[in-house]
Amino acid sequence: MHRSFLVVLSAVAANLGLASAALFTDPADILADKQYHYIVVGAGPGGSVVASRLSEDPQTNVLLIEAGPSDEGVLPIEVPYLAYELQPNTTHDWNYTTTPQTGLDGRAVIYSRGRVLGGSSSINVMxxxxxxxxxxxxxxxxxxxxxxxxxxxxxxxxxxxxxxxxxxxxxxxxxxxxxxxxxxxxxxxxxxxxxxxxxxxxxxxxxxxxxxxxxxxxxxxxxxxxxxxxxxxxxxxxxATASSSYIRPVISRPNLDVLINTITTKILRSRHSDEAGVPVFSGVEVAQSSTSPTFAFNATKEVVLSAGAINTPQLLLLSGIGPRAHLASLGIETVVDLPAVGQNLADHxxxxxxxxxxxxxxxxxxxxxxxxxxxxxxxxxxxxxxxxxxxxxxxxxxxxxxxxxxxxxxxxxxxxxxxxxxxxxxxxxxxxxxxxxxxxxxxxxxxxxxxxxxxxxPTSAGSVTLSSASPFAPPVIDPAFLxxxxxxxxxxxxxxxxxxxxxxxxxxxxxxxxxxxxxxxxxxxxxxxxxxxxxxxASTIWHPTGTARMGGCGYVEEGSVVDPDLRVRGTEGLRVVDASVFPFIPAAHPQAAVYAFAERAADLIKSGRRFC
Structure with a gap:
């Protein structure tokens, strides 16, 4: 079997994997009045862990949304040695590119991120x-x-x-x-x-x-x-992926829905809390393409963003959470002026x-x-x-x-x-x-x-910003290497x-x-x-972190996006659980740390803890 054939086989196997009745491949197939306690966006090592652990309670309904296809039965994903066949320029990759890097003689760098159930755990080198x-x-x-x-x-x-x-x-x-x-x-x-x-x-x-x-x-x-x-x-x-480890073994749970091939385009604000006028986020808007219909799903408790260090800040910015000046330049209403969103990008x-x-x-x-x-x-x-x-x-x-x-x-x-x-x-x-x-x-x-x-x-710090107000336009990624x-x-x-x-x-x-x-x-x-x-x-080893970094119980002046409970500052009902919350990039391949962070985050969510 030649490598060129593996790409074709990969696509065929992915489509076969979608035959599982437990997966939704179209948001239109989910009942319009379906009630969810939690909506988790992104099925990598953060989101898959959180969705799996929260759905351990049969009384808790969870919706997990992934932009890409299923990872089940995809040969290059299953065979460890074929890891390098999975990116770039494949259907399982977002296929991003950085801005020209001054430290790399002006070269732009291919910036692979997993767009598949399991997220980057399905395409990384393990x-x-x-x-x-x-x-x-x-x-x-x-x-x-x-x-x-x-x-x-x-x-x-x-x-x-x-x-x-x-x-x-x-x-x-x-x-x-x-x-x-x-x-x-x-x-x-x-x-x-x-x-x-x-x-x-x-x-x-x-x-x-x-x-x-x-x-x-x-x-x-x-x-x-x-x-x-x-x-x-x-x-x-x-x-072993986040999907094969945490999602597929429990996909039969009646309280866990998994929606694939669907992009979350915006986090929906429902109201302001009665206490201090804090915006409450209680749902998401999704679509399968720039020309397809949009759908909305509501969460009675929380929306958890686990879309990764590139797509999580992109989604926050699209939803009006971020630096006011940047949002205004694209005609996006500022809901929460949070300057650190998309900043502090660190990579190896x-x-x-x-x-x-x-x-x-x-x-x-x-x-x-x-x-x-x-x-x-x-x-x-x-x-x-x-x-x-x-x-x-x-x-x-x-x-x-x-x-x-x-x-x-x-x-x-x-x-x-x-x-x-x-x-x-x-x-x-x-x-x-x-x-x-x-x-x-x-x-x-x-x-x-x-x-x-x-x-x-590294001491270099870059950023993730928007190129337009369209959720289907790639973000502007500048790791500021060397x-x-x-x-x-x-x-x-x-x-x-x-x-x-x-x-x-x-x-x-x-x-x-x-x-x-x-x-x-x-x-x-x-x-x-x-x-x-x-x-x-020099190029990336695919370890972006820090774009929604965690801080203490202070507010915006400390340059953080989430508090120690990983709740987004200045909001209710919104949390981030992925590599974007690391205050400093771990001196390691980050996937293990993301798994561990997500395990603890699931416990924090279950307990309802408020550290601050």
């Missing part, structure tokens, strides 16, 4: 990283609520996790600490399902260069620093750094990509046994590292990380040519491995560190022959040359 305890303790300090601290959130991780053995049944001793994980939760996670040729060399480097690159048995302990085996959201050889830029590999068999990814017969054989193995390379993700190891305490950068810059347990940059190891720019073709000849360097404690001296410096240090990792350890002798592909031309001793490479190659 890395499951809890973040550091310092990140959560900083969230607690910002919000003034110790319920967001590491010690308070860690039990939610155990609640949501189902750690399962790898499908190749290898001995996981020293690769994961089973005792710190949950084994009964809805979300499958595991370590590598199949070995990669580079694995033993990565581990050996942590022994040779242990002072700079220590080994970490389990980076999800709250102390991630070091190099260790990656944990990912797949189990039993199949990707990544740069792929290639090295030449001596043997073709050690360049696993490119060997598979260049040999359609081998590709088909491996896919058949997966289809028959759910085993082999196709049951694996793109990386078996992850590294989390900090700049040294005596680095000269601290003479002029403050440390932006959450604390000493939080990293400044990350390594991802791929046994293949891997460019950080989507669509870059693999060289026709040569054999490679790649160390992706990712800046995970726009601060610290970010440029740290990315330069991360690229050099990646080269040291591969070129300074004896274990790579005879395996790697030197820098490879375009990276071969980069003089690592020249700051300008390394910076030029970074600006030419």
């Amino acid at each position: 890395a499951y990283t809890r973040s550091s305890r310092d990140d959560f303790d900083r969230y607690a300090a910002v919000g003034g609520d110790q319920g967001w601290s590491w010690d308070a959130i860690e039990p939610y991780y155990r609640k949501l996790e189902h750690l399962v053995p790898p499908v190749d049944h290898h001995n996981t001793s020293g690769q994961v600490e089973w005792q710190i994980h949950g084994t009964r939760g809805p979300l499958n996670i595991t370590v590598a399902n199949a070995p990669f040729p580079i694995d033993s060399h990565v581990v050996a480097t942590t022994q040779e260069l242990s002072e700079e690159y220590p080994y970490n048995e389990d980076m999800n302990s709250g102390y991630p620093l070091g190099i260790g085996w990656a944990q990912a959201t797949y189990g039993n050889g199949i990707r 830029p990544r740069v792929g750094n290639q090295f030449s590999v001596a043997s073709a068999q050690d360049d696993l990814g490119d060997t598979i990509g260049r040999n359609s017969t081998l590709f088909d054989e491996l896919l058949q193995e997966w289809e028959e046994k759910r085993q082999g390379v196709m049951a694996n993700g793109g990386t078996n190891h992850i590294g989390w590292l900090r700049l040294p305490a005596d680095d000269p950068i601290w003479e002029t810059e403050e440390d932006p990380s959450a604390g000493p347990a939080a990293p400044h940059y990350e390594f991802l190891f791929r046994p293949a040519f891997a460019s950080s720019i989507p669509g870059t073709p693999t060289p026709a000849t040569g054999n490679f491995m790649t160390v992706l360097a990712v800046l995970v404690s 726009s601060t001296p610290f970010d440029v410096y740290t990315m330069r240090a991360a690229i050099r560190s990646a080269a040291r990792f591969v070129l300074s350890a004896q274990t790579w002798d005879g395996f790697v022959t030197g820098q490879g592909a375009g990276f071969a031309d980069v003089d690592l001793n020249d700051d300008a040359a390394v910076d030029k490479w970074a600006r030419a190659q």
Whole structure:
């Protein structure tokens, strides 16, 4: 089976998945007088968790709305190795593009976001990283609520996790600490399902260069620093999504309706509360296209926005919640003047750094990509046994590292990380040519491995704004990549560190022959040359956060959008539960943190708590 065929198969399988009677594919099919207590917009790791947990009470009616199609039966979603087939330019992607980035030589960046049941958990590369305890303790300090601290959130991780053995049944001793994980939760996670040729060399480097690159048995302990085996959201050889974990297993609940292929165009204001004239939001307007009819659904208790760090601020702005001047410029009535909506966009830029590999068999990814017969054989193995390379993700190891305490950068810059347990940059190891720019073709000849360097404690801050008052126009996305001296410096240090990792350890002798592909031309001793490479190659690793950030019990002047209960300031009946609420970007792949935030948010909603 060739990759071009997978896109066609994906669309066919998605349509077959819609045959399930439990899913609504057209808002017209929902009874006009249907009463809902909660409406949840967006079916990613935030919305799927909240909708599932709220509907555990049979007396609570919940409507979950997703703009995209079902994820059920879509082969590239189910097969972990095919993750990179899911974006960009697919039916499961919003297919956004950023503004031209000054820090990237004026390049616009393809900005993939999941538009499918499961949200971005259905199209991401599945890395499951809890973040550091310092990140959560900083969230607690910002919000003034110790319920967001590491010690308070860690039990939610155990609640949501189902750690399962790898499908190749290898001995996981020293690769994961089973005792710190949950084994009964809805979300499958595991370590590598199949070995990669580079694995033993990565581990050996942590022994040779242990002072700079220590080994970490389990980076999800709250102390991630070091190099260790990656944990990912797949189990039993199949990707685990927010949908497959939280929605499809409970879709038969009579009090849970799921509406797909439908865009929420506006949050509806019903009235002002009697106490202080606060606007009450109690419904949503939806449509399936710019030319289709609109429908309205009401919620007697709350509307929960979980559309993600791009679409949640877009929807708030379209509904008149945001900076007054921006709304007025588009002719949108200001309902709540909330300047921080859409601001503080933070993301993790990544740069792929290639090295030449001596043997073709050690360049696993490119060997598979260049040999359609081998590709088909491996896919058949997966289809028959759910085993082999196709049951694996793109990386078996992850590294989390900090700049040294005596680095000269601290003479002029403050440390932006959450604390000493939080990293400044990350390594991802791929046994293949891997460019950080989507669509870059693999060289026709040569054999490679790649160390992706990712800046995970950035100081650059961007924005999400509206391009028009139409909900069908894409928002204006500006991550402001590499726009601060610290970010440029740290990315330069991360690229050099990646080269040291591969070129300074004896274990790579005879395996790697030197820098490879375009990276071969980069003089690592020249700051300008390394910076030029970074600006030419950097792209997103798809981790936007912060555009509806959480703050304390103060009001607008503190630059936040939601309070510690994740309620939208200056409103009633409206809450946000997704990556947009993080006050600072986690120094991790954010999906795990979103799952944990959503688990706690569901408990807060159920309890009716008001912290402020």
